[in-house]
Amino acid sequence: MKIEIRDLHKSFGKLKVFTGLNLTIEAGEISVIMGRSGTGKSVLLKHLVGLIRPDQGEILIDGQNIVGLSERELYPIRIRFGMIFQNGGMLQSLNVADNVGLPLVELRGADRKEVAAKVSEKLTLVGLEGRETQAVTTLSGGQQKRVAIARALAQDAECLMFDEPTAGLDPPISATVDDVIEQVNRDTGATCIVVTHDLISAFTVGTKLHLLHEGKVAESGTPEEFQASRNPIVTEFLSRGVGIEKHRTLSRTNVKKPRAQDGETTAPDAKKNN
Numbered sequence: 200m201k202i203e204i205r206d207l208h209k210s211f212g213k214l215k216v217f218t219g220l221n222l223t224i225e226a227g228e229i230s231v232i233m234g235r236s237g238t239g240k241s242v243l244l245k246h247l248v249g250l251i252r253p254d255q256g257e258i259l260i261d262g263q264n265i266v267g268l269s270e271r272e273l274y275p276i277r278i279r280f281g282m283i284f285q286n287g288g289m290l291q292s293l294n295v296a297d298n299v300g301l302p303l304v305e306l307r308g309a310d311r312k313e314v315a316a317k318v319s320e321k322l323t324l325v326g327l328e329g330r331e332t333q334a335v336t337t338l339s340g341g342q343q344k345r346v347a348i349a350r351a352l353a354q355d356a357e358c359l360m361f362d363e364p365t366a367g368l369d370p371p372i373s374a375t376v377d378d379v380i381e382q383v384n385r386d387t388g389a390t391c392i393v394v395t396h397d398l399i400s401a402f403t404v405g406t407k408l409h410l411l412h413e414g415k416v417a418e419s420g421t422p423e424e425f426q427a428s429r430n431p432i433v434t435e436f437l438s439r440g441v442g443i444e445k446h447r448t449l450s451r452t453n454v455k456k457p458r459a460q461d462g463e464t465t466a467p468d469a470k471k472n473n
């Protein structure tokens with residue numbers, strides 16, 4: 200799914216969040232949206248699914264401008280998106296399979312057999328095969344994220360949106376979440392949008408990076424282009440991050456390869472295989 204945002208303006212009362220923002224997200228890529236807290240990253244994602252309406256500008260989804268569409272007209276657009284919320288957005292009273300299958304039953308009225316087959320297939324894709332009947336409450340943070348991704352995949356979302364997917368996770372678990380985003384993108388071809396202020400995650404998964412700053416996109420480019428950028432907004436953002444993330448960089452590099460499959464523990468032995 201290709202997304203083009205043109206000249207987006209949005210204010211909440213006196214607070215100007217977007218003042219002529221332009222952004223293009225290419226189909227099939229992993230686009231990372233960065234920016235300081237409060238720059239409008241989450242508000243931007245909500246614009247893409249029509250949950251927030253702009254004051255001005257165009258949002259083109261595969262060429263169709265969704266600005267001004269009614270709720271009924273937005274519906275077929277919305278179900279093409281899968282949102283992976285910060286906390287996973289799981290219903291804690293349901294087991295893994297029921298959480299993953301929920302949109303299939305609710306959105307598409309699928310029958311039980313069809314749902315069960317699809318749930319198993321998607322759980323396998325995210326490395327949680329055989330976990331259907333497990334209570335969501337007994338899953339780790341990283342595993343809950345995987346279930347949320349499986350749920351978005353079950354609804355055949357063409358665009359997966361991740362809002363701060365590694366926030367609050369330990370470095371090794373963050374690395375497994377990065378892995379699963381890359382793998383799902385590779386295996387399904389879904390367009391992925393990842394909002395993060397985790398620079399390690401951004402540079403690990405991103406095929407394109409976009410930096411929001413004062414209501415606009417200050418810079419867009421590949422990770423290499425960002426690293427070479429002389430735009431002072433970019434260099435300042437990256438240098439701030441390095442200080443904060445230095446410890447994580449080291450620990451993430453150390454744990455990235457062994458790849459804890461369940462997202463929780465890495466057996467000491469696993470390192471031998473590298």
Ligand SMILES: Nc1ncnc2c1ncn2[C@@H]1O[C@H](COP(=O)(O)OP(=O)(O)O)[C@@H](O)[C@H]1O
Pocket residue numbers: 211214216234235236237238239240241242243
């Ligand atoms: N529905 C809303 N009404 C009023 N202000 C909002 C609303 N949603 C977000 N904001 C404000 O808009 C700004 C951007 O918010 P947000 O997109 O959540 O930032 P972030 O980049 O941290 O995700 C913040 O100042 C926030 O308080």
Ligand SMILES: [Mg+2]
Pocket residue numbers: 240241242362
């Ligand atoms: Mg946010």
